[in-house]
Amino acid sequence: MKITTLTLFIFATGMFILFVAAVPQDQKKGGPWNIPAEYKSKANPYKSDASLLKLGKNAYSKHCRSCHGNTGIGDGPMAKNLKTHPGDFSDAEFQKNHTDGELFYMSYIGRDEMPNFEKKITDEEERWAVINYLRSLKK
Secondary structure (H helix, E strand, C coil), rough: CCHHHHHHHHHHHHHHHHHHHHHCCCCCCCCCCCCHHHHHCCCCCCCCCCCHHHHHHHHHHHHHHHHHHCCCCCCCCCCCHHHHCCCCCHHHHHHHCHHHHHHHHHHHHCECCCCCCCCCCCCCHHHHHHHHHHHCCCC
């Protein structure tokens, strides 16, 4: 009888923890970005290949993963501390609705809680490698 009660208690505690962890944070969705026309039409000069994706993944891991998570869904360890959800890069609508130039602007110029990375990622190829890596995250 004691083992059954203990097992039930452990199970109930585990389910409670899973439920609490699964409840979304009270984060608002970010509003539309005001992106200058020069960025909207900016083309990515680097074709995606294995070495560029590796470079992009390394830069993403260093600078982006803490908020955007390992798979780009916005579940990084720092995301829960933000007022605005970081977004989901894997979402088909996100991928479809943003040009590479727009992603470049959002990723490096930033706004509000999204920091500016112009001084942290100074290499042009590395910047575009991150954009190529973001494109690889789509579902």
